[in-house]
Amino acid sequence: MEFIEYPDRELLSLSLADKLASQLAQHLRSNEKASFCVPGGTTPVPIFETLSGTDLDWDRVTIFLGDERWVDGEHKRSNGRLLRRHLLRDKAAAANYIDFYTGDESPDAAEAVLAERLTPHFPITVALLGMGNDMHTASLFPGADRLAEGLSNDAPPVLAMRAEGAGEPRLTLTRPVLAKAINIHVLIMGPEKREALEQAQKLDPIEAPIRAFLDAATVHWAE
Numbered sequence: 001m002e003f004i005e006y007p008d009r010e011l012l013s014l015s016l017a018d019k020l021a022s023q024l025a026q027h028l029r030s031n032e033k034a035s036f037c038v039p040g041g042t043t044p045v046p047i048f049e050t051l052s053g054t055d056l057d058w059d060r061v062t063i064f065l066g067d068e069r070w071v072d073g074e075h076k077r078s079n080g081r082l083l084r085r086h087l088l089r090d091k092a093a094a095a096n097y098i099d100f101y102t103g104d105e106s107p108d109a110a111e112a113v114l115a116e117r118l119t120p121h122f123p124i125t126v127a128l129l130g131m132g133n134d135m136h137t138a139s140l141f142p143g144a145d146r147l148a149e150g151l152s153n154d155a156p157p158v159l160a161m162r163a164e165g166a167g168e169p170r171l172t173l174t175r176p177v178l179a180k181a182i183n184i185h186v187l188i189m190g191p192e193k194r195e196a197l198e199q200a201q202k203l204d205p206i207e208a209p210i211r212a213f214l215d216a217a218t219v220h221w222a223e
């Protein structure tokens with residue numbers, strides 16, 4: 001694991017946005033398409049806003065979330081809504097976007113539909129992961145009903161997931177898909193998340209799901 005500490009949140013956001021865009025651009029120099037997996041939550045908003053105004057061949061980039069709450073796209077807790085407001089606009093509006101809220105009758109019914117839409121874009125070129133204070137990443141929550149399945153090597157790409165701390169049922173990408181990303185970045189801010197990260201390094205992924213991705217990741221932190 002590489003750990004980068006930044007003097008402040010603004011510098012982190014600007015510098016990480018630049019790094020993500022450079023990795024996508026570099027991939028596009030020798031490949032026709034690139035894929036970019038992004039987290040929900042509140043932390044990545046300034047990075048999304050910087051990226052949306054960045055010059056890149058966005059029409060050759062496919063963007064999708066690492067996880068989504070099973071709520072309508074206009075719901076205030078929808079990660080898709082967050083992306084539409086902060087990332088999928090300005091220059092990045094040209095990107096191809098795959099929405100997790102398929103309109104199927106349940107997240108369970110959406111698993112196969114989404115897997116089919118997403119699989120052509122694997123391996124993920126750049127995966128940006130968030131982390132909760134409980135050490136969850138994407139919707140791989142400690143104690144979630146299908147966590148063991150989501151962490152297993154033969155997990156399907158997408159799983160519906162329910163967990164006590166998660167609120168609504170969710171859809172999440174699973175360990176094999178996220179761990180095989182060509183570039184993995186973990187974004188965390190604040191002392192609580194740094195402490196959670198240090199704790200996660202001592203635990204097994206079943207207790208601290210973020211642990212499954214740390215060895216290959218660059219972690220970006222600012223107070």
Ligand SMILES: O=C1O[C@H](COP(=O)(O)O)[C@@H](O)[C@H](O)[C@H]1O
Nearest residue numbers: 039040041042043130131132138
């Ligand atoms: O539930 C979620 O939380 C994590 C972290 O969110 P944050 O608000 O603390 O930044 C996020 O990575 C995940 O995608 C989201 O669904």
